[in-house]
Amino acid sequence: MLLDSLYFLVSCRRLSVVSSIRPFRVGLFLSCFLAAQPFLFGQKAGDGVLLTSATQVRLLSEQEAGRALPVELKGVFMGEADPLGIAFIIHDGTQGIYVQAPADQVAGLGRGDLIELEGVTDPGGFAPFVVAHELRKIGSGTIPDPLRVTLHELSEGQLDGQWVEFTGIVRSVERKALSDMSPPPPGTRYIDSATDISQPSDTEVKLKIAFGEGRVMVEIDKIIDPAEYVDAEVRIRGLCFNLHNSNRQFVGPFVQVPSGVDLVVLKPPSPTPFRSEPRPVSNLLRFDQLTGVQGHRVHVRGKVIHHQPGDFLWIRDREQSLRVETMQQEVLQPGDEVDVLGFPVMGNYNAALEDAVFRRVGTGEAPVPHTLTYDSSAVSFEADLVELEARLAETRWYSDRLLLTFDWGESTIEAQLHLQNSNEVPKDWLAGSIVRVSGICSVLADAPRPLGGLWVPRSFELLLRSPSDLIVVQPPPRWTAERIAWILLAFLVIAVIAVAVVMQASRYRLREQDHRRAMAETEFTAILNERNRVAREIHDTLSQSLGAISVQLELVRTRANEMSAAALSHLSTAHELARGALAEARDSIWNMRSQVLERCDLSEALRRILTRLTDDTGVRFDIKVEGTKRRLPPVVENNLLRIGQEAITNACKHGKPSRIDVGLNFERRRVCLSVKDDGVGFAIDEALNGSERSFGxxxxxxxxxxxxxxIEVESRPGEGALIVVAVSV
Known part of the structure; x- marks a missing residue:
């Protein structure tokens, strides 16, 4: 049943019933279908299957081909391949496939030989191929008809190793260069070290073939005259190969014409192309020009604007300018008049020529640049010499060129200048300068464009021909934005350094203050301990003795009726003196010893002082604590207690108040003590000039x-007094 279906398809192809299907596609389908029979009936590659057709090998995946599966093929030797001497293409009636074999077995084989081979599969760098270890010539075979394809089909990447035929127009003819050679493909085993395969032969040439948008390079080992082939329409038969990357991805095709196969010229080029009438540049690719024969080169004439030998040439005729891509190395100067033959294509915005050749026919004055006044005017001068006046905003040096940025009105324009080294840049090209710049205008076509109708780009860039294309009209002002920015940055750095120095000095001063405070506290603690010791000694000796004397004198006074009046008088005086001495001793002990701070904090000690001094006087008092109450360093706490005691004592003794308010405010790094009374007050100036209150x-x-x-003291006669003390802690 399967074979009947296949014979029906073959019969249909012969009877042209399927004439709407390309014969190449039908043949490829049939070949793949036949070769896939083992797989369709349940067998897998690698399960002991012997591969007997090129199609079976081409159907393998990279992993399957990497298993070195056995292969036996019989087919026609189609021609050699790279590396020469060990590689060739064989066609077994299904498809062509690339094969490598030992050089001694390949030697002597020629196109049309019928051969048998045994070998194994290899994944290759792009498509699977066969590595043969046995190769036998068994006779002569018939070269099959080539697959008729288009350049577009060649670019799809599916025709590797196939015998193909296509037509196109020859764009260029060049000798094959060393850079055109590629290393042997992955899996190569039979390199002959005695054979130099790294150098192209003297007779190898490469042709660029084009048709529409399609391009393909063709290699042929034959000396041909470019004048007989460039711009000719030709039919080419050859073996298709590929260019790929290291990821096994298709980059592009190229075709090798086997030895003994000639190019067929379908339409020869003009024998005298430079004698034809030059076309106006403005007429290229216009509607009336597109109705003729397409793809062939045209003849234009113009004056040279700029020339980069081996790359590009810009010319201007009477109406418009044109960019020309040419490989010629002859150097042209601005003003030279040239005839150019090239293939028209669409450039960035206007038509351009590719694969061109030129001939100098005269010399003249260099073209004068057009002055641009606004962005859209650049469209009219694409590929032409223009000039404008702008402000130079920035210059950036790359390895072989200088990139300049200009502010032109509300637009930003970029320009390039090709230089050998940065020393060629003039010293007066400074940012902020007003300059007059001229160069080749290149419209930028990367902006979104409409689907149809008129397209008018709004941006462009310039290509400077030499440093003389930029003239400084006005140097930059002294105070440019960049300089101001640098000055501000310098001031900022100085300010940061100054702040750092001040902060460091402040830290040093704080450390010194802390050190001095610690030393003072240590010293004060020692003094306070000594004073407390002396106070205990006075309390335990002198105070007790005076108390005992006072008691004894009091007992003597109980016998007053036994004494004379004079003795009683002296006894009373002695008793008063003893009581006075005892009171003074107790005051001295109080002043020398802060016993109350040993038993309670500062606020409670002040409260006890208020209670003692106002008891039985009718004076009301209040103490108010704000902030987080905490213990203070001994030297601070003891002195604040004495200050509060002195202020309260002065108020009770001299102010005659009815109320005393004491405030204690604990802040983060400061403590404030205030004592306020509503007494008779006093004049501060008079109090500081000898009065009893001045000592306090x-x-x-x-x-x-x-x-x-x-310390702050506020008081007026009749308005009471306020004393405020603030201390850092």
Whole structure:
């Protein structure tokens, strides 16, 4: 049943019933169908299957071909392939396939020989191929008809190793260069070290064939005259190969014409192309020109604007300019008049010529640049010499060129200047300069364009021919934005350094203050301990003795009726003296010893002082604590207690108040103590000039100075008094 179906398809092909299907496609389908029979009936590659057709090998995956599966083929030797001497193409009636074999077995084989081979599969760098270890010539075979394809089908990448035929127009003819050679493909085993395969032969040439948008390079080992083939329409038969990358991805095709196969010229080129009438540049690719024969080169004439030998040439005729791609190395100068033959294509915006040759026919004055006034005017001068006045915004040096950026009105224009080294850049090309720049205008076509109708790009760039194309009209102002930015940056750096120095000095000063405070606290603690010791000694000896004397004198007074009046008088005086001495001793003990701070904190100690001094006086008092109450360093706490005691004592003794308010405010790094009364008040100036109250104020200031704090005294006669002390902690 299967064979009947296949014979029916073959019969249909012969009877042209399927004439709407390309014969190449039908043949490829039939070959693949026949070769796939083992796989269709349940057998897998690698399960002991012997591959007997080129199609079976081509159907293998990379992994399957890498298993070195056995292959036996019989087919016609189609021609040699690279590397020469060990590689060739064989066609077994289904398809062609690339084969490598030992050089001694390949030697002597020629196109049309019928051969048998045994070998194994290899994945290759792009498509599977066969590595043969046994090769036998068994007779002569018939070269099969080539597959008729288009350049587009060649570019699809499916025709590797196939015998193909196509037509096209010859764009160029060149000798094969060393850069055209490629290394042996992966899997190559039979390189003959005695054979130099790295150099092309003197007779090998390459042709660029084009048709429409399609391009393909053709290699032929035959000396041919470019004048007989360039611009000719030819039919080519050859073996299709590929260019691929390291990821096994198709890049492009190329075709090798086997030895003994000639190119067929279908339409020869003009024998005298430079004698034809030159076409106006503005007429290229217009509607009336597109109705004729397409793909052939045209003849134009113009004056040279700029020339990069071996790459590009820009010319201007009477109406328009044109960019020309040419490989010629002859050097042209601006103003030279040239005839150009080239193939028209669409450039960035206007028509351009590719694969061109030129001939100098005269010399003249260099073309004068057109002055641009706005962006859209650049469209009219694509590939032409233009000039404009702008502000140079930036220059950037690359390995072989200088990129310049200009501010032109509200637009930003970029320009390129090709230089050998950065030393060729003039020193006065400074950012901010007003310059007059001229160069080749190149419209940028990368912006979105409409689907149809008129297309008008809005941006362009310039190609400077030499440093003389840029003239500085006005140097940059002294105070440019860049310089101001650098100056501000310098000031910022200085300010940062100054702040860092100040912060470092502040830290040093704080460390010194902390050190001095620690030393003072240590010293004060020692003094306080000594004073407490002396106070205990006075309390335990002198105070007790005076108390005992006072008691004894009091007992003597109980016998007053036994004494004379004079003795009783002296006894009373002695008793008063003893009581006075005892009171003074107790005051001295209080001043020398902060016993109350040993039992409670500062606020409670002040409360006890208020209670003791206002008891039985009718004076009301209040103490208010703000902030987080905490213990303070001993030197601070003791002095604040004495300051509060002195202020409260002065208020009770001299102010005659009815109320005393004490405030204690604990801040993060400071403590404030305030004592306020509503007494008779006083004049501050008079109090500081010898009055009894002045001694108390002076003592307060001295204690505040010891702590490094501040004191404020507010008072007027009849308005009471307010004392505020602030100390850092």
């Amino acid at each position: 104020l002076v003592g307060l200031r001295e204690r505040v100075d010891v702590l490094g704090g501040t």
